[in-house]
Amino acid sequence: MALLSVQRLTKSFGGLLAVHNVSFDVFSGEIVGIIGPNGAGKTTVFNLITGIYKPDQGEIVFDQHSIVGKAPHDIVKLGIARTFQTIRLFSNLSVLENVMAGAHCRMSSGVLGAMLRLPGQRREEREKIEEAMELLGLVGLQDFYDYLAGSLSYGNQRLLEIARALATHPRLLILDEPAGGMNERETEELIKLIGKIRDKGVTVLLIEHDMNVVMKICERIVVLEYGSTIAEGTPEEIQSNPKVIEAYLGTDEDE
Amino acid sequence: MKFNRKRFYLAAVPIFFLVPLILNPYWVDVLNSIGLYALLGLSLNLIVGYAGLFNLGHAAFYAVGAYTSAILNTTYHIPILLLLPVAGLAAGIFALIVARPIIHLRGDYLCIVTIGVGEIVRIALINDVFGITGGANGIFGIARPRIFGMVIRTPHQFFYLIWLFVAITVFLFYRLEDSRVGRALNYIREDEVAAEACGINVAHYKLISFVVGATWAGMAGNIFAAKMTIISPESFSFWESVLMFTLIILGGAGSIEGVLLGAFLIIGLPEIFRELSNARMLFFGAAMIAMMIFRPEGLIPPVPKKYRVFSGTDRGETT
Numbered sequence: 001m002a003l004l005s006v007q008r009l010t011k012s013f014g015g016l017l018a019v020h021n022v023s024f025d026v027f028s029g030e031i032v033g034i035i036g037p038n039g040a041g042k043t044t045v046f047n048l049i050t051g052i053y054k055p056d057q058g059e060i061v062f063d064q065h066s067i068v069g070k071a072p073h074d075i076v077k078l079g080i081a082r083t084f085q086t087i088r089l090f091s092n093l094s095v096l097e098n099v100m101a102g103a104h105c106r107m108s109s110g111v112l113g114a115m116l117r118l119p120g121q122r123r124e125e126r127e128k129i130e131e132a133m134e135l136l137g138l139v140g141l142q143d144f145y146d147y148l149a150g151s152l153s154y155g156n157q158r159l160l161e162i163a164r165a166l167a168t169h170p171r172l173l174i175l176d177e178p179a180g181g182m183n184e185r186e187t188e189e190l191i192k193l194i195g196k197i198r199d200k201g202v203t204v205l206l207i208e209h210d211m212n213v214v215m216k217i218c219e220r221i222v223v224l225e226y227g228s229t230i231a232e233g234t235p236e237e238i239q240s241n242p243k244v245i246e247a248y249l250g251t252d253e254d255e
Numbered sequence: 256m257k258f259n260r261k262r263f264y265l266a267a268v269p270i271f272f273l274v275p276l277i278l279n280p281y282w283v284d285v286l287n288s289i290g291l292y293a294l295l296g297l298s299l300n301l302i303v304g305y306a307g308l309f310n311l312g313h314a315a316f317y318a319v320g321a322y323t324s325a326i327l328n329t330t331y332h333i334p335i336l337l338l339l340p341v342a343g344l345a346a347g348i349f350a351l352i353v354a355r356p357i358i359h360l361r362g363d364y365l366c367i368v369t370i371g372v373g374e375i376v377r378i379a380l381i382n383d384v385f386g387i388t389g390g391a392n393g394i395f396g397i398a399r400p401r402i403f404g405m406v407i408r409t410p411h412q413f414f415y416l417i418w419l420f421v422a423i424t425v426f427l428f429y430r431l432e433d434s435r436v437g438r439a440l441n442y443i444r445e446d447e448v449a450a451e452a453c454g455i456n457v458a459h460y461k462l463i464s465f466v467v468g469a470t471w472a473g474m475a476g477n478i479f480a481a482k483m484t485i486i487s488p489e490s491f492s493f494w495e496s497v498l499m500f501t502l503i504i505l506g507g508a509g510s511i512e513g514v515l516l517g518a519f520l521i522i523g524l525p526e527i528f529r530e531l532s533n534a535r536m537l538f539f540g541a542a543m544i545a546m547m548i549f550r551p552e553g554l555i556p557p558v559p560k561k562y563r564v565f566s567g568t569d570r571g572e573t574t
Binding site: 073088089093097105114116124130146165 | 427430431434435436437438439441442445446448449450451452453454455456457463467559560561562563564
């Protein structure tokens with residue numbers, strides 16, 4: 001049984017058909033990559049899965065429940081977390097507070113609990129701060145916990161977004177170009193980190209332009225072009241698929 | 256220059272509470288006004304400062320609290336201070352009803368709708384809705400508050416009532432700010448889409464900021480009614496909402512200290528410069544313009560919160 005099953009997903013904006021009949025499955029424990037030329041509809045698929053857009057047609061089943069039409073925050077609570085292609089951190093807040101944003105949906109104290117500082121609220125706060133620090137340790141940012149998020153380097157901001165997403169306790173982590181703007185050394189670290197995240201039992205679905213990253217860590221790859229799936233398979237199969245070479249890898253050399 | 260805020264307040268607060276002993280009733284009354292606006296500013300700060308929602312109709316919630324207290328006190332003779340939570344509740348429920356359909360509006364649109372809400376309430380009060388608001392004359396004969404059999408009457412007595420309430424509010428709001436709820440509001444102010452994608456129910460928390468803010472404004476309205484013994488619609492005009500909004504922006508949106516300072520400056524300075532008569536508003540306007548150009552974040556912008564963590568390496572102060 002697939003953890004996430006995307007079935008015949010279609011979405012258009014005005015006259016533009018951004019995603020057309022896209023279907024793929026993600027199984028528990030996998031690392032799956034979505035690749036495709038710019039404008040192929042990859043980020044739109046992510047926005048559909050995470051509830052930011054509503055599909056015109058099609059079905060998205062997560063853990064055997066349809067999540068179409070659910071609000072983004074409810075989908076996060078069900079166990080799907082994401083990062084953004086254009087980094088969307090709370091840049092005027094501290095690194096730790098950014099991670100605490102992810103922890104929010106796994107906490108329960110309300111206005112009165114906060115004002116009265118009830119014992120339950122204090123305990124929850126302490127536990128979640130500790131957990132957030134552990135996640136910062138995992139991505140290697142624990143020393144920067146009280147920096148403003150906006151003051152971090154580009155690569156570190158991407159890592160912080162991952163830590164923030166992990167704080168929601170996801171079962172599926174969706175990464176939108178995690179290696180974007182990273183140098184070679186940072187990219188190597190990222191590949192290791194994604195492996196570690198999977199080993200923690202989190203399934204990973206990612207969009208990435210860096211073929212090195214995709215071929216190294218993805219067990220399965222879905223290729224999109226003009227909003228439709230043109231191929232699906234292991235990295236080896238994708239690399240030798242003539243349609244993919246024509247549509248994607250072929251044009252890469254022309255750039 | 257580093258200065259220890261905690262130590263400063265430990266010294267300043269007791270001194271402040273002794274100040275009325277050497278002031279005449281007129282100046283104590285000015286401090287009382289400042290206290291009321293501080294309460295209103297703190298309550299509006301939850302909405303404008305923390306959640307970043309433009310609300311220029313806060314006087315409506317203030318009015319609901321004041322009128323609820325005045326009506327229940329004059330018709331059923333319930334002691335006014337007992338009505339404090341009732342006034343808060345009424346304003347909170349009113350906020351829930353009016354904010355729910357407009358909460359998804361962004362920035363300037365929300366701002367205009369809240370101005371409308373404020374005006375509707377004021378005009379409804381003038382038109383004596385349900386025959387209970389007393390029309391343009393308002394309601395008079397509100398009983399003086401009593402605490403343990405002592406009637407609160409003089410400005411000096413009110414000073415301690417009002418500022419005690421301010422102190423409690425500051426204490427509670429500091430805690431609220433440094434909690435799951437306070438952080439959620441800050442995330443929404445910073446980036447709504449990212450907040451929602453992190454699992455925060457944005458609409459719900461925006462509503463919470465309105466309801467809690469309105470509840471506090473309603474309680475401020477109760478104290479205002481108790482202090483004045485007469486209330487009328489003109490006390491809840493658009494200008495009042497503008498004052499509350501301005502003192503937050505001047506002091507520092509999202510900063511409790513900033514709001515308190517803003518209340519002192521916006522309410523206190525015009526009193527100090529009373530001799531200048533009408534020219535004082537000119538100075539006032541010029542000062543506001545200068546502020547917006549040279550220090551748009553306010554006089555005391557919010558400081559990043561410090562968290563006590565045990566696993567991080569300590570590198571001392573960072574700016």
